[in-house]
Amino acid sequence: MSGKESFLNKVNFKTGELSVCGSHNKTYLSDIKDLFRDKDEVYKRLKENPLIYETFYPDIKENGNYVFYGITKIHPGKIGKEFFMTKGHLHIPEQITEAYLCLSGKGMLLEQKDNTVQKTLMEPGTINYVGESSFHRVYNIGNEPLIFYISCNADFEHDYSLLENGGFLDVVTVDDL
Ligand code: PAN
Ligand code: ZN
Numbered sequence: 001m002s003g004k005e006s007f008l009n010k011v012n013f014k015t016g017e018l019s020v021c022g023s024h025n026k027t028y029l030s031d032i033k034d035l036f037r038d039k040d041e042v043y044k045r046l047k048e049n050p051l052i053y054e055t056f057y058p059d060i061k062e063n064g065n066y067v068f069y070g071i072t073k074i075h076p077g078k079i080g081k082e083f084f085m086t087k088g089h090l091h092i093p094e095q096i097t098e099a100y101l102c103l104s105g106k107g108m109l110l111e112q113k114d115n116t117v118q119k120t121l122m123e124p125g126t127i128n129y130v131g132e133s134s135f136h137r138v139y140n141i142g143n144e145p146l147i148f149y150i151s152c153n154a155d156f157e158h159d160y161s162l163l164e165n166g167g168f169l170d171v172v173t174v175d176d177l
Contacts (some may be wrong), residue, residue: 003060016073016147022059028126038080066154075141082175088137089158098152100128106142117170
């Protein structure tokens with residue numbers, strides 16, 4: 001499968017799994033340990049090394065005429081006061097926008113553009129449109145897995161440079177609820 005031919009897929013709303021899946025990636029605390037603000041808590045939790053989030057993508061090749069999609073599942077949990085989250089990135093080219101449809105759970109989309117931060121709720125049925133030049137990260141603020149469908153143009157890359165340059169200006173913690 002490359003995206004050239006039509007195909008049917010099915011997402012399991014409870015597990016996030018796709019019936020036709022080309023890549024399933026798991027991100028553990030050890031993979032993103034530097035991103036959480038409470039360093040003492042990170043150190044304590046590394047022994048257990050919880051699974052933070054998973055992604056499920058079909059094989060659709062990079063092609064500017066194609067649509068790309070996938071599923072992200074963020075497990076429930078916190079490191080200190082900060083909720084489990086994705087890394088957060090910008091799209092290259094920056095004009096590539098993206099839509100998130102929340103399937104289950106409760107989340108918060110954190111966006112940063114021009115040094116301004118915005119937080120938007122995600123719950124089953126919400127569709128978040130991530131506009132141009134927006135760094136975006138998602139937090140699971142609930143007690144169940146947060147599962148959402150993502151879709152965007154199939155020819156883009158992820159830019160994580162913000163994370164090496166001070167990170168997001170704000171985070172999502174229990175104090176946001
Ligand atoms: C999503 C994200 C997914 C993981 O598919 O890739 O939520 O995010 P990070 O790569 O920032 O950890 C998406 O936004 N794609 O563009
Ligand atoms: Zn994205």
